[in-house]
Amino acid sequence: MVTLKEIARECNVSPTTISNILNGKPKVSEETRQRVMETVDRMGYRPNYFAQGLRKQRTKTIGLVAEDIAQFTTPEVVEGIMNRCEEKGYRAIVKNLRLYARWSDLWFHKESEYHSILDPTMKELQSFQVDGIIYIAGHGRVIDCFPEGFKIPAVMAYAFAENPQIPSVAIDDRKSAYEIVKYLISKGHRKIGVISGKEGNLHTKERLLGYQRALYESRILYNPVLVRYAGWDKESAYQEAKELLKQDITAVFCMADRMAGGVYRLLAEMGLRVGADIAVAGFDNQDIAEYFVPGLTTMALPLKEIGQTSADLLLDRLEGARAEEQGQNRFLIPCTFIERESVHTIS
Amino acid sequence: MVTLKEIARECNVSPTTISNILNGKPKVSEETRQRVMETVDRMGYRPNYFAQGLRKQRTKTIGLVAEDIAQFTTPEVVEGIMNRCEEKGYRAIVKNLRLYARWSDLWFHKESEYHSILDPTMKELQSFQVDGIIYIAGHGRVIDCFPEGFKIPAVMAYAFAENPQIPSVAIDDRKSAYEIVKYLISKGHRKIGVISGKEGNLHTKERLLGYQRALYESRILYNPVLVRYAGWDKESAYQEAKELLKQDITAVFCMADRMAGGVYRLLAEMGLRVGADIAVAGFDNQDIAEYFVPGLTTMALPLKEIGQTSADLLLDRLEGARAEEQGQNRFLIPCTFIERESVHTIS
DNA sequence: CGTATGAGGTAAAACGTTAAACTGCAATGG
DNA sequence: CCATTGCAGTTTAACGTTTTACCTCATACG
Numbered sequence: 215m216v217t218l219k220e221i222a223r224e225c226n227v228s229p230t231t232i233s234n235i236l237n238g239k240p241k242v243s244e245e246t247r248q249r250v251m252e253t254v255d256r257m258g259y260r261p262n263y264f265a266q267g268l269r270k271q272r273t274k275t276i277g278l279v280a281e282d283i284a285q286f287t288t289p290e291v292v293e294g295i296m297n298r299c300e301e302k303g304y305r306a307i308v309k310n311l312r313l314y315a316r317w318s319d320l321w322f323h324k325e326s327e328y329h330s331i332l333d334p335t336m337k338e339l340q341s342f343q344v345d346g347i348i349y350i351a352g353h354g355r356v357i358d359c360f361p362e363g364f365k366i367p368a369v370m371a372y373a374f375a376e377n378p379q380i381p382s383v384a385i386d387d388r389k390s391a392y393e394i395v396k397y398l399i400s401k402g403h404r405k406i407g408v409i410s411g412k413e414g415n416l417h418t419k420e421r422l423l424g425y426q427r428a429l430y431e432s433r434i435l436y437n438p439v440l441v442r443y444a445g446w447d448k449e450s451a452y453q454e455a456k457e458l459l460k461q462d463i464t465a466v467f468c469m470a471d472r473m474a475g476g477v478y479r480l481l482a483e484m485g486l487r488v489g490a491d492i493a494v495a496g497f498d499n500q501d502i503a504e505y506f507v508p509g510l511t512t513m514a515l516p517l518k519e520i521g522q523t524s525a526d527l528l529l530d531r532l533e534g535a536r537a538e539e540q541g542q543n544r545f546l547i548p549c550t551f552i553e554r555e556s557v558h559t560i561s
Numbered sequence: 562m563v564t565l566k567e568i569a570r571e572c573n574v575s576p577t578t579i580s581n582i583l584n585g586k587p588k589v590s591e592e593t594r595q596r597v598m599e600t601v602d603r604m605g606y607r608p609n610y611f612a613q614g615l616r617k618q619r620t621k622t623i624g625l626v627a628e629d630i631a632q633f634t635t636p637e638v639v640e641g642i643m644n645r646c647e648e649k650g651y652r653a654i655v656k657n658l659r660l661y662a663r664w665s666d667l668w669f670h671k672e673s674e675y676h677s678i679l680d681p682t683m684k685e686l687q688s689f690q691v692d693g694i695i696y697i698a699g700h701g702r703v704i705d706c707f708p709e710g711f712k713i714p715a716v717m718a719y720a721f722a723e724n725p726q727i728p729s730v731a732i733d734d735r736k737s738a739y740e741i742v743k744y745l746i747s748k749g750h751r752k753i754g755v756i757s758g759k760e761g762n763l764h765t766k767e768r769l770l771g772y773q774r775a776l777y778e779s780r781i782l783y784n785p786v787l788v789r790y791a792g793w794d795k796e797s798a799y800q801e802a803k804e805l806l807k808q809d810i811t812a813v814f815c816m817a818d819r820m821a822g823g824v825y826r827l828l829a830e831m832g833l834r835v836g837a838d839i840a841v842a843g844f845d846n847q848d849i850a851e852y853f854v855p856g857l858t859t860m861a862l863p864l865k866e867i868g869q870t871s872a873d874l875l876l877d878r879l880e881g882a883r884a885e886e887q888g889q890n891r892f893l894i895p896c897t898f899i900e901r902e903s904v905h906t907i908s
Numbered sequence: 909c910g911t912a913t914g915a916g917g918t919a920a921a922a923c924g925t926t927a928a929a930c931t932g933c934a935a936t937g938g
Numbered sequence: 939c940c941a942t943t944g945c946a947g948t949t950t951a952a953c954g955t956t957t958t959a960c961c962t963c964a965t966a967c968g
Contacts, residue, residue: 215687217924228948233926241946260688264620265924267611268953283643284636286848293631296657305685307654310643338652340562341607448852475852482854501633502852505795505822507829564954575918580956588916612954615923911967918961924953931948937941 216259224253236261267343275305276528277339279332279359281352282314286500287517291350291371294521302529307342309335313352319445320354328357340366346528349375353446355415367531371524372517374416374544383524386546387417390513391424393551394495395467397511399432402560403465403493406440407458409451409477411469413443421469421497444473451476459484464560465493471500474510474556493557499550509554516547523547563606571600583608614690622652623875624686626679626706628699629661633847634864638697638718641868649876654689656682660699666792667701675704687713693875696722700793702762714878718871719864721763721891730871733893734764737860738771740898741842742814744858746779749907750812750840753787754805756798756824758816760790768816768844791820798823806831811907812840818847821857821903840904846897856901863894870894 218229225232227246235242235250253259267273278295280288292308299306311331315321322328339347347366349359351373360368360377368375370382398406408425411418422441429436440461442454451473458466459480468474474496481488488494489508496503499514523545565576572579574593582589582597600606614620625642627635639655646653658678662668669675686694694713696706698720707715707724715722717729745753755772758765773783787808789801798820805813806827815821821843828835835841836855843850846861870892 215690215924218926219924229924230926230949231947234947237926241944243946246946260684262615262690262924263688264611264614264690265953266926268609268615268923268955269925269927271953273611284640289631289636293657293659296630297659310640312640312644337607341610343562343609343611472852478852479854501847502849505819505825505849505853507826507854562954565956566954576954577918577956578916581917584956588914590916593916609954612923613956615925615953616955616957618923909968913964913966915964916962918959920957920959922957923955927950927952929948929950932946934943934945936943938939 215262216257221250221253221257221259224257225250272345273343274303275307275342275344276346276348277342277344278306278308278348278350279311279335280308280350281311283308283310285314285352287372287515288350290517291521294518295348295525298522298525298529304529309339311335325357332359345532348524348528367528369524369528371520381527381543383520383527383545383547385515385520386548387420388424390549391421392428394513395425395428397551398465398467398493398495398557399428401493401557404434405463406465406467407461407463408441409454409458409466409468409473410441410443411446418469425467446470446473448472448476452480455480465495465557467495469497471496471498471503471510471512475502478506489556489558495557499552506556508556511554511557512552513549514552515549519547562609563604568597568600568604568606572597619692620690621650622654622689622691623693623695624689624691625653625655625695625697626658626682627655627697628658630655630657632661632699634719634862635697637864638868641865642695642872645869645872645876651876656685658682672704679706692879695871695875714875716871716875718867728874728890730867730874730892730894732862732867733895734767735771737896738768739775741860742772742775744898745812745814745840745842745904746775748840748904751781752810753812753814754808754810755788756801756805756813756815756820757788757790758793765816772814793817793820795819795823799827802827812842812904814842816844818843818845818850818857818859822849825853836903836905842904846899855903858901858904859899860896861899862896866894
């Protein structure tokens, strides 16, 4: 490894001067700058981040804590964050909590189990002297990962932090559900069943509120029998859809594309054609939606934007733009409607 | 941040002693050890990696270079690597090259463009003083990312490195394709069409060899008309399948589940039932396969194992287990056969 | 008794970089 | 002519660890 000292010897100046040049400090003659830069390039010098981080007390590195890096929502959020970091001269390091046994369920049972996973990870990031932390939630309930008085600047992505000090960036569930149900209504559907997410889950609740509002605006009475709670997965959706289809409905709104998969299967078994005999709408625009036959109409999650917004929030704060702007700190990013062929018009 | 010095003052010993204790050096009395450990815990001391990395010249950190972190194969490989690293006391930091515009295509055209992306990333990792590097390839052609004489210990994951010095861990395409075609044959199919990956691609070639061998063993003549090259994506597979289905076949082997998606759609349009009128097999066991109706029979990629094996290879080398064991350095990991309902038995 | 030996430490230097204080020189202003 | 200012640097110390060399006792051995 080439060090500053070696460059200095080569150029007959002090290491400080090289450092000043590389960090854009003033007080250097143009001639020396040229000579040094040329030598730096020629010798392939690279600053040692460990020495830099030790001396400056800023590492220009942020830590990403992912509840599950293999969950389909996570990689794109990570990508969005990394893009922004790169633009602003920061680095991101990712830690994986591996919290999900299957996609839909947190595998642990007690909060203490959670903390026995989270705490070493946080400690690790502290050892890495990260300037800030972004927590990337999975789809489950949110747990208290930033206790009152958490010292490191932090942002919660894809969920709301319990601690109100921590800015959060999440999807606008209510509005998105509202829009897709509005769309179903605009296609003539008025008897709309719901395969819902888990009862008590925040996404579930917000999406139901959106559904409810869309019905209300069209003067359709909310009928609780048409709402069946499933577990975000295909299997339970299949089971609940069996019950739901005993009712007289023309459309099903599924709160996850995976669950729409269960509904598709059931309808196939019942000999009903999606997008002809019955309409199905999903949520997430997961990869699978495009491959359903017929293609699934759904809402696309703004994963990259969530990542970017989270990074912007954190980096702005680190750069001291607005240290404690106490106003709004919950940001809702809208989903994008994706129309495919699973919803037909009825009269 | 609590430092060694503060612990030292608190315990009335020198920082050296604390360091010795924490690093398990001998020459410490049991009594002092107790006292120090207790203080370390109480004060929540965490070693500063930057100081450590600077002093020792090993950082116990490896760099991961992903061609595309959002490609469906990548996160699980990353997870496999991280698990192993954690077990062995290493850390991994991920860099994303963002090389794929759509899932199937590298977006750049000239090798120089590629290097203008790769080189800064590699430099960055050097600045991070990583002890080693794992390159996680995407699905495209392999480019020369480890030039002759690359100094940092490195491993190629999910592809073969051009540089023969670099150990590589990839899927056993040939055997896997052989197995799935064997399965089709065992179900009575003898006229088996192929929706193949891009011509010239290594995965394509190996999988075709597997197909060829399976046919050969059952004394079925290889008919080039039954092999149609597509572009790994749904659309091109749909187009090629149109041509393929003009031939008299009873089964289609698709070299990617996404392509099977195109075939499913075409068959639906033609009024043919998958798993009844015609059999379809896929490859990858991508999320989507489970959601097809009927479920797609396919080969599951051993992504986690690829990650783990790559990490083992690199870490063993870093630990000096077998510095230059020149023997085998290409490792093939088998896929796992996943049976669903897309292949029926014929007589 | 004198010298090894070992146990249980400590002091100082070093890793590569940068912030702060300082230096030497020339030009400028009054 | 002297004080001030500006330029283009240099020197020194520091960041938090770990390594190397060293020190001081106490005990054992011949």
